[in-house]
Amino acid sequence: MINSPISKIRLEGRDFYVKRDDLIDPFLAGNKYRKLYTLLKTPSNKLSKIISYGGTQSNAMLAIAAMCKRKGWKFEYYTKPLSITQKTSNVGNYYHSINLGMKHIEIEEALYRDFISSLSLTIDTQTFIIDQGGAVEEAQKGLEVLAQEITQANVNVKSLATPSGTGTTALFLALSLPEFKVYTTPCVGDVKYLKEQMQALHKIPDNLVILQPSKKHHFAKPYPEFLEIYKKLLASGIEFDLLYAPGMWEALLAQTDEEVLYIHSGGVSGNESMLIRYEQKGFK
The missing domain is CATH 3.40.50.1100 (Rossmann fold)
Incomplete structure (x- = not known):
């Protein structure tokens, strides 16, 4: 630290x-660095994938992407559908996160809430879910x-x-x-x-x-x-x-x-x- x-x-x-x-x-700075402390201290072989969700302006998204790049973990990030402008912009947190290896998955707005609620039902022991904004007890x-x-x-x-x-x-x-x-x-x-x-x-x-x-x-x-x-x-x-x-x-x-x-x-x-x-x- x-x-x-x-x-x-x-x-x-x-x-x-x-x-x-x-x-x-x-990229991995500020309160997001503090929130991710426990995961940063976790041995790389204990996990293989991180899942999170939220908005594409998110500082947490970028911090998680940087952490996963450092640890060698896959990173899946779920959002509601984005505009073409957002997807093709070459500046900002979304752009940097994609370049760090984040896999972005869009979920239709009508299905989004239920899908996010069901995420924990499908993960294995090598996967960790970080709630929106890094709001975890860890x-x-x-x-x-x-x-x-x-x-x-x-x-x-x-x-x-x-x-x-x-x-x-x-x-x-x-x-x-x-x-x-x-x-x-x-x-x-x-x-x-x-x-x-x-x-x-x-x-x-x-x-x-x-x-x-x-x-x-x-x-x-x-x-x-x-x-x-x-x-x-x-x-x-x-x-x-x-x-x-x-x-x-x-x-x-x-x-x-x-x-x-x-x-x-x-x-x-x-x-x-x-x-x-x-x-x-x-x-x-």
């Missing part, structure tokens, strides 16, 4: 610390290692922040560091959905604070306010992803006032395709 450094930035007159998990690996070990690194860094803060898809990272980080306040905000769905995802893994601890977004944002849709935050962060010296980070930073700036250690989620490899979409929408 690589102990990532901590940087300090200034944003809108406030100081923030950033745990630089984005520097771990170009993720806890990697986040315990992250918690140890934060404690050992001895940064003079008592508040952490990390954005949430399924909430796995925020949940296990809060469980591992009860002496810290852990801020998160839903980037996929709303607060109710996020709580349901977390509670499927563990009871939500009292030190986990879910910040309500300023308005409903559709995941992966370009928003001018998100691009503005992205640019401000870039000017501060660090690039963050355009899918999760802007919503978290927006909530932190509006709803907190203390010094915070932000856990960089990685995912900046997806910015290439997202910035093209921003341009196509006329956002500069």
